[in-house]
Amino acid sequence: MPAADRLPDQVRTALGRVSHPVLIDLDRLEAVRQRFDLDQATSLGSYLQAAQSPNTLRAYRSDWVAWAAWCLAEGRQALPADPLDVAVYLAAAADTVRESGGWAFSPSTLERKAAAIAAVHAANGLPSPTRTDVVRLTLRGIRRTRQTPPRRKRPVLLPTLEALLAERPAPGWPGEIARRRDALLLLVGFAGALRRSELAALRFDDVIVQTDPRTDEPLLLVQLAVTKTDQTGGRQQSVALPRGGRPHTCPVCALASWAELLEVHRDGGHEGLRQWAEQRTEPARAVHRCHGYPGTDLADGQRRPLFPSVSRHGRIGTAPMSDRAVADLVKRYAERAGLDPSLFGGHSLRAGFATQAALGGASDREIMRQGRWTNPGMVHRYIRTANPLEDNAVTRLGL
Template identity: 75%
Template sequence: MTADRLPEPVRSALGRVNHGVLVDFAELEAVRRRFDEDQASSLAAYLHAAQSPNTLRAYRSDWVAWSAWCAAEGRTSLPADPLDVAVYLATAADTLKPDGAPAFSPSTLDRKSAAIAAVHAANGLPSPTRSDVVRLTLRGIRRARRSLPRRKRPVLLQTLEALLAERPEPGWPTGVARRRDALLLLVGFAGALRRGELAGLALEDVTVDVDARSGEPLLLVGLGVTKTDQTGQHQQRVVLPRGSRRPTCPVCAFADWVDLLEVHREGGHAALLELLSAESAAEPSVHRCHTYRQPASARGPLFPSVSRHGRLGAVPMSGRAVADLVQRYAERAGLDPTLFGGHSLRAGFATQAALGGASDREIMRQGRWVNPRTVHRYIRTANPLEDNAVTRLGL
């Protein structure tokens, strides 16, 4: 819920201070009382840059909910009393959906607590969430639930091929989404990318290169700010080799997509229509990546939005749109779409690589995991008997 959707009495009760802080730390009242407008604005800008846009959106929503609860209960949201925060989290934990299921997962309640802490930090105030009463309340909620986190099902290679088979038909206007979605699925799977990383890619982030040992073409995909590199200082990148078959070759998919974007850039919508109208319905089987030369002028989002009429948007897809795309193709392939999402591609890479005999180190390098325990979960999913002493019991 956003601030403008709150009931008028609640919105009025929030007051200027609370509303200003919840928007995006743009009105830091404690700062403005001591410093001039330029100094306060500079601080607000850097505090805003400290978090990803997705995190900020979630924190805004969480802060609105917390402020509304305080207004309704006659409590103070900033600075907050730790006991008030604990009661708020306990109340939220007991909130149920119409079907009787909990409205908020333990991880969501952790995020609500983090949002309250972030706003206090932005105002130079001690965090109420560090108190024992809040920490013990969250621990009690997790123990009371005693449920494993719901993880999306991994897209394995066989599933990936099934998703690719459900893309729209070649030709106009569906050929635009067909080419874009092929590249998105292959890059997300082979690159072990998160949905936000996929959505944030630009054309200039991808370079066609050649493997010095084999002479085979490959893609180098540069990543900016990532979950494990919030400042982008390490300049992480992943390499995508040429596929053994044309339909699953990331380099060929990139060449097909960039050719389409270049035609659109030079000739507009009419040129795009002409290109795809002459496109054959037969799936090409011959690799083209050995002869492909990447245009130097390629710029803009790698995965822009595409309308059902084949028109390319100027803005990139969102992370939510990436997840919806995976679910849509899963449903077309006869799979339960609720079991899949944007993370299914990244999870599929780790699981498929483990099935193929890749080591922990190899999987962690491509997926940029820093905690081996995360990778071990995927390996156990892929082959629970691998390196397991139960096979030596002689049963």
């Protein structure tokens, strides 16, 4: 199957017809512009673009590139598509093998490819070829033939989290920038049971510092505007992160440290930040930094990303980290700690929360509340991983 970077010019020209983020061809957009004024057409385009997450749009566009390239090579029509052509394409993709000998595409990836083809047809007002029996039965046959257990990432438990935090860059310049940002990301992702996409989407004004009514100590309330289970943000979801018992695992301390650094950057720019980092000394690990921390307004009138990109030269970007960068960060820290990076990813923090909480005796309801799970069966997987003998009749066999 042709790679996107090796597509002939004819395919690239054809793809120009679906270059819009919502995969509507340019002829249809031009018809909209002729019927309505520029502001109205622009408004329509912006809302259509917001209908899908950026990750979904990127995946669909990549899938459409592959489908259009296959159609050109086989002399088929990509839009509207013949259902039999789609079924043959999915079957060919299912049989594709990597150089290493493994399958190139999982059943879930093939289903996403079908969904991308369906999305383009729907966006252009055409019936979906994937709803036909020949396509549905092809996908069902692929799933039955390729039954394999899902590959889950290893959870980051508390000892592993401490090992990752110990492998941060050295204090000073320029490592201090990533050192503070990454500590906050790891702690918020772990304690908040956040998905990597939720971490990447956080802005500074999404994090509110409040007082824990039980202890009169600070806690963080992290508000999630859009989540995997609430793409429209209709239900305001939030997670509470209490003050940690130790400074180096305290989310509030990590936020205070990161906010201090960003204040220096705001007031002195890159050069002022460099001078500050070169002159500062590492505080004692036994001292909490969150006592009396009121929170800091760093939004500057904008929704500033909580986790911006940081270059290896210590430059803080204006754009947030991508969700893929979050996963790469966890892998990178795992490798530094002497662990196999292929076993870890962005989901390791969320899975680590559930597993560690189960080890600590948390109930299903408590784990589901913080992790915002709606399916108890998913939580039970983590509990069984944490303690496979819990409520297990095998302990009563008398062996």
